Amino acid sequence: xxxxxxxxxxxxxxxxxxxxxxxxxxxxxxxxxxxxxxxxxxxxxxxxxxxxxxxxxxxxxxxxxxxxxxxxxxxxxxxxxxxxxxxxxxxxxxxxxxxxxxxxxxxxxxxxxxxxxxxxxxxxxxxxxxxxxxxxxxxxxxxxxxxxxxxxxxxxxxxxxxxxxxxxxxxxxxxxxxxxxxxxxxxxxxxxxxxxxxxxxxxxxxxxxxxxxxxxxxxxxxxxxxxxxxxxxxxxxxxxxxxxxxxxxxxxxxxxxxxxxxxxxxxxxxxxxxxxxxxxxxxxxxxxxxxxxxxxxx
Amino acid sequence: xxxxxxxxxxxxxxxxxxxxxxxxxxxxxxxxxxxxxxxxxxxxxxxxxxxxxxxxxxxxxxxxxxxxxxxxxxxxxxxxxxxxxxxxxxxxxxxxxxxxxxxxxxxxxxxxxxxxxxxxxxxxxxxxxxxxxxxxxxxxxxxxxxxxxxxxxxxxxxxxxxxxxxxxxxxxxxxxxxxxxxxxxxxxxxxxxxxxxxxxxxxxxxxxxxxxxxxxxxxxxxxxxxxxxxxxxxxxxxxxxxxxxxxxxxxxxxxxxxxxxxxxxxxxx
Numbered sequence: 001x002x003x004x005x006x007x008x009x010x011x012x013x014x015x016x017x018x019x020x021x022x023x024x025x026x027x028x029x030x031x032x033x034x035x036x037x038x039x040x041x042x043x044x045x046x047x048x049x050x051x052x053x054x055x056x057x058x059x060x061x062x063x064x065x066x067x068x069x070x071x072x073x074x075x076x077x078x079x080x081x082x083x084x085x086x087x088x089x090x091x092x093x094x095x096x097x098x099x100x101x102x103x104x105x106x107x108x109x110x111x112x113x114x115x116x117x118x119x120x121x122x123x124x125x126x127x128x129x130x131x132x133x134x135x136x137x138x139x140x141x142x143x144x145x146x147x148x149x150x151x152x153x154x155x156x157x158x159x160x161x162x163x164x165x166x167x168x169x170x171x172x173x174x175x176x177x178x179x180x181x182x183x184x185x186x187x188x189x190x191x192x193x194x195x196x197x198x199x200x201x202x203x204x205x206x207x208x209x210x211x212x213x214x215x216x217x218x219x220x221x222x223x224x225x226x227x228x229x230x231x232x233x234x235x236x237x238x239x240x241x242x243x244x245x246x247x248x249x250x251x252x253x254x255x256x257x258x259x260x261x262x263x264x265x266x267x268x269x270x271x272x273x274x275x276x277x278x279x280x281x282x283x284x285x286x287x288x289x290x291x292x293x294x295x296x297x298x
Numbered sequence: 299x300x301x302x303x304x305x306x307x308x309x310x311x312x313x314x315x316x317x318x319x320x321x322x323x324x325x326x327x328x329x330x331x332x333x334x335x336x337x338x339x340x341x342x343x344x345x346x347x348x349x350x351x352x353x354x355x356x357x358x359x360x361x362x363x364x365x366x367x368x369x370x371x372x373x374x375x376x377x378x379x380x381x382x383x384x385x386x387x388x389x390x391x392x393x394x395x396x397x398x399x400x401x402x403x404x405x406x407x408x409x410x411x412x413x414x415x416x417x418x419x420x421x422x423x424x425x426x427x428x429x430x431x432x433x434x435x436x437x438x439x440x441x442x443x444x445x446x447x448x449x450x451x452x453x454x455x456x457x458x459x460x461x462x463x464x465x466x467x468x469x470x471x472x473x474x475x476x477x478x479x480x481x482x483x484x485x486x487x488x489x490x491x492x493x494x495x496x497x498x499x500x501x502x503x504x505x506x507x508x509x510x511x512x513x514x515x516x517x518x519x520x521x522x523x524x525x526x527x528x529x530x531x532x533x534x535x536x537x538x539x540x541x542x543x544x545x546x547x548x549x550x551x552x553x554x555x556x557x558x559x560x561x562x563x564x565x566x567x
Binding site for chain 2: 007031285
């Protein structure tokens with residue numbers, strides 16, 4: 001039984017290491033952002049100017065870019081993912097559903113940098129040459145679609161993020177739909193509901209809280225996406241009403257500036273952006289989990 | 299109804315478009331040079347990705363060598379001893395949070411604890427960053443899979459007088475092994491494509507790294523470098539590199555899913 005004791009000690013050590021990694025993670029992120037937070041105070045979060053050469057650090061533009069690009073992604077990806085998940089669970093025969101869900105899972109496996117490459121050379125030119133001119137011709141009175149069609153910018157980032165989170169959202173939505181008892185569907189049909197009405201009454205209405213959880217988890221995914229975004233968003237920390245304009249996100253600026261930071265304060269300010277992202281994504285993740293758990297119980 | 303099917307088509311379309319473009323732009327550039335040469339100076343034609351492929355192999359290998367045993371140990375700890383151990387709850391929570399953090403932040407973390415004290419970017423720090431990403435993937439899936447093994451198998455082993463560690467390793471883990479192995483391969487496929495944390499840790503290198511403490515190239519990082527450059531010759535190589543990376547990763551995924559791993563659902567979080 002001595003071997004057993006050694007065995008559990010080894011396992012405990014491994015478990016301790018993973019605890020240690022997480023603790024070191026949070027402490028390190030907090031510690032390295034302290035100097036910048038001390039220097040700038042709360043204006044770090046409200047300020048919108050970012051000029052490392054003048055030691056002016058405001059996270060506003062990055063927060064704005066992160067929020068807008070991820071919300072745009074959700075706006076596009078949620079309907080597509082819910083539709084796909086409904087097709088998989090309610091409409092398609094098992095064989096076709098199997099093929100489709102295999103393809104969607106393959107999409108999830110493609111590395112971020114490849115999405116970025118495709119975004120730079122295929123998606124952005126496509127947006128610049130056809131989608132954006134169309135939008136600015138018809139809807140230029142909406143500030144969102146004003147300005148020159150650049151291709152590279154907020155819109156490209158939103159679309160590429162939407163593509164990237166679609167597999168996550170689809171898988172989560174599918175699980176939610178699958179957890180709804182067949183009895184519900186049969187009851188709706190017995191009352192004379194058509195197929196569409198069944199989906200609406202028995203599936204979607206019951207799935208509401210689970211779907212919200214899925215959306216929030218997908219949102220968290222979109223917030224932290226880095227490489228694809230940094231390649232197509234234009235990397236300019238500015239707040240512009242137009243979706244055609246370049247922007248910047250919290251995650252993307254880290255990939256862009258961190259390894260080439262000019263001063264210690266600059267490095268610390270970047271760490272503070274990272275710490276902000278860490279807190280936000282942790283809170284979102286826990287919130288979504290809580291939401292899903294509550295939905296399951298009710 | 300038509301709306302739903304259109305949505306479904308829109309979900310699949312990007313995959314097909316990306317694969318098509320990869321084949322069209324990248325296939326013609328894949329030749330022997332691609333696998334044997336390193337980055338050429340700007341302006342010179344040719345060059346390849348040999349250093350990047352080697353760098354990825356070294357970093358992923360090192361990360362897996364550290365992360366897989368560690369992850370498995372955590373998974374076994376949680377599944378087999380989780381009920382009685384005080385640490386189990388916090389460890390499970392820690393792994394969940396680690397799995398949900400954006401990968402770029404892992405780079406920032408490793409930069410702070412390894413790169414700054416060592417005062418240089420290194421292959422080793424890149425491997426550690428990848429290890430931090432791999433750890434929760436392996437630990438959480440192996441815990442789930444071990445829990446699926448019926449209790450009577452454990453009891454049978456113990457009744458034969460086997461010590462507990464032996465029951466766990468040669469009965470429980472062995473029964474769950476096809477799934478666990480699939481999870482490990484999927485985790486490796488995932489870290490092989492990671493780019494963001496490597497920008498801050500192994501940094502990239504136009505040629506072969508001379509040691510673990512030297513900056514190193516990697517396939518995804520080199521694709522990034524080539525892609526954001528203004529040179530057509532480098533764009534060509536970026537497409538070729540992406541083609542190789544995607545097909546390696548997709549092949550790993552497809553094989554594990556179509557064979558052993560197909561019966562367990564992959565968790566999206």
